[in-house]
Amino acid sequence: MHVVAAVLRDARGRILLARRTAGRDLAGAWEFPGGKVEPGESPREALDRELHEELGIRVLDAVPLVAVPQAYPDKRIVLDVYTVDSYDGTPRGRERQALAWSPLDKLRGYPMPPADRPVVSVLTRPPRYLISPESLQPAAWLAQLDKALAAGARRVQLRARGMGAQALANLAMDARTRCHAAGAELLVNGEAGLAADLGLGLHLPARQLMALSARPLPEGQTVAASCHDADELAQAEVLGLDFAVLGPVxxxxSHPGAPAMGWEHFSRLREAVSLPIYALGGLRPADVATARRHGGQGVAGIRAFWPK
Incomplete structure (x- = not known):
């Protein structure tokens, strides 16, 4: 089932949500307004029609944001979401549905259908996730980090396998200072104790992910994981992780000869969970739009993502 939805903003930058009415699936949940694409309609035509029927507005301009594939017990959908910043009229609930204008930082507090949750992450979290090179010299890496932050990086993973505990802690503290000053988030790979001590995020390798029975850090301290298949994604969602990285696409x-899953398989794996997911493997920063057409939060990478 093809469904369209809109991210509508008002003059104050708040985003419109509509509450699903009684008698519908997921009644009471809040969602981005929209509806089904009818036979013979293009997604944009369906968006114009649905927003006029539901809200009484006329869309003047709409830009594709993300297309989220989602599997429900009784159906599979693709939620095709557009950003609509220009429209004519004042939105009103013409189908007796409740409406709410939410500030961006309050969106996560609304209970939503699974397909709508990744949209909130697309609106509020970075589209690119930078991962440390395997071998790094602290001074050179910090210089690269400074350049990456100056260029707009806002989510970074420190992965330093083989580095001694004290050296890693020192590097993490230096990186934390730089990231905090830039408004960026820093995660450390595989070191839950270090993440807890320094108040950093934690990125779990797949083997650590699958060995856990509970989330290793409290809510509010980001936990992510590397995933390669449906079982690992399911475990990340059961543990309540904040996002996952999925690949290789x-x-x-770095992994010559390893089979690549391709975008279609990425999309099929993605539809089974409502986690935000970064695509990984042979990608470049410019691949964000492609990732989002397949339901991704964005892209993650090493070589192509760091300043030269």
């Missing part, structure tokens, strides 16, 4: 230099 394409062949990579």
């Amino acid at each position: 394409r062949a990579t230099e």
